[in-house]
Amino acid sequence: MEKKAKSQKSKSGNYMLKHIKRLLFDHPIKLNTIIINRYVVKEVLGFGGFGITYIVQDLRNEEHHYVLKQLRPSRKGTKKGKNSFLTEADILASLTNAEFPTLRNAFIWDNHYCIVMDYIHGKTFEDLIFEEDRKFSEQEALKALLDVTDLVQILHRKGIVHNDLRIPNIILREKSISIIDFGLARRVEESKKQEEIQDDLYMLAHFLLFLLYSTYTPSGREKSWEEELSIHDNVKVMIRKMFGTAPCYKNIEALQNDIQKHLKK
Numbered sequence: 001m002e003k004k005a006k007s008q009k010s011k012s013g014n015y016m017l018k019h020i021k022r023l024l025f026d027h028p029i030k031l032n033t034i035i036i037n038r039y040v041v042k043e044v045l046g047f048g049g050f051g052i053t054y055i056v057q058d059l060r061n062e063e064h065h066y067v068l069k070q071l072r073p074s075r076k077g078t079k080k081g082k083n084s085f086l087t088e089a090d091i092l093a094s095l096t097n098a099e100f101p102t103l104r105n106a107f108i109w110d111n112h113y114c115i116v117m118d119y120i121h122g123k124t125f126e127d128l129i130f131e132e133d134r135k136f137s138e139q140e141a142l143k144a145l146l147d148v149t150d151l152v153q154i155l156h157r158k159g160i161v162h163n164d165l166r167i168p169n170i171i172l173r174e175k176s177i178s179i180i181d182f183g184l185a186r187r188v189e190e191s192k193k194q195e196e197i198q199d200d201l202y203m204l205a206h207f208l209l210f211l212l213y214s215t216y217t218p219s220g221r222e223k224s225w226e227e228e229l230s231i232h233d234n235v236k237v238m239i240r241k242m243f244g245t246a247p248c249y250k251n252i253e254a255l256q257n258d259i260q261k262h263l264k265k
């Protein structure tokens with residue numbers, strides 16, 4: 001008991017320390033700062049777990065705006081922080097499809113680790129559901145999931161697990177879908193692939209549930225998704241197989257087959 005209390009105390013101590021370090025060190029780069037004589041900081045997009053993200057203008061071609069991700073200064077000294085940053089750059093560099101942000105540059109500026117990538121225009125599914133109040137029918141939700149699985153299939157075939165396929169990281173563009181934020185992505189060995197891709201399938205189940213819940217109006221006591229959502233039994237089985245509460249899909253293609261079979265009905 002005493003041991004548990006001590007460990008809890010040390011955990012909350014670590015959390016406080018991390019928080020204080022962030023407050024002290026993680027100031028965003030000032031707007032209009034010019035980085036490596038090339039990129040002008042135009043806007044702060046957000047603060048993530050590992051990075052601070054900006055929109056920058058390229059002075060070599062002033063019409064070009066990119067996303068610049070800076071490793072949080074408080075994370076610079078940590079192996080985990082540096083590794084996640086280097087992995088993100090390495091993985092983006094290996095992705096050549098237009099549906100993923102192209103890596104444009106990676107450098108250390110003024111002791112800050114920076115990567116520059118394409119800005120993906122569109123709306124995240126988080127914005128569509130929570131800001132624009134978009135409703136997705138079962139058909140539309142499954143079609144969107146199928147489009148996302150096409151991209152996830154590209155990643156898995158390259159031995160990459162994204163590991164953060166949440167609605168803020170999936171963008172609906174004019175004619176296609178894109179996946180961003182490879183900060184938690186990792187390369188996996190072929191022998192462990194089947195096991196490792198379960199993380200992505202699990203997140204895709206959440207993605208689908210967010211879309212299906214967009215048409216749900218809460219009434220009374222909270223129940224499980226299976227009781228609350230009026231969806232086809234086939235879709236329920238798909239979700240269970242993605243969550244792993246029924247025997248898991250062995251690969252992304254097996255999920256795609258199920259979606260396609262159901263949509264053809």
Ligand SMILES: Nc1ncnc2c1ncn2[C@@H]1O[C@H](COP(=O)(O)OP(=O)(O)OP(=O)(O)O)[C@@H](O)[C@H]1O
Binds near residue numbers: 046
């Ligand atoms: N390549 C990109 N194109 C368009 N918007 C992007 C791109 N990369 C990031 N963003 C946007 O920038 C913001 C910050 O993104 P970032 O990935 O740095 O952190 P986060 O998603 O807030 O947190 P975390 O890194 O912890 O997941 C988000 O609103 C995201 O949609």
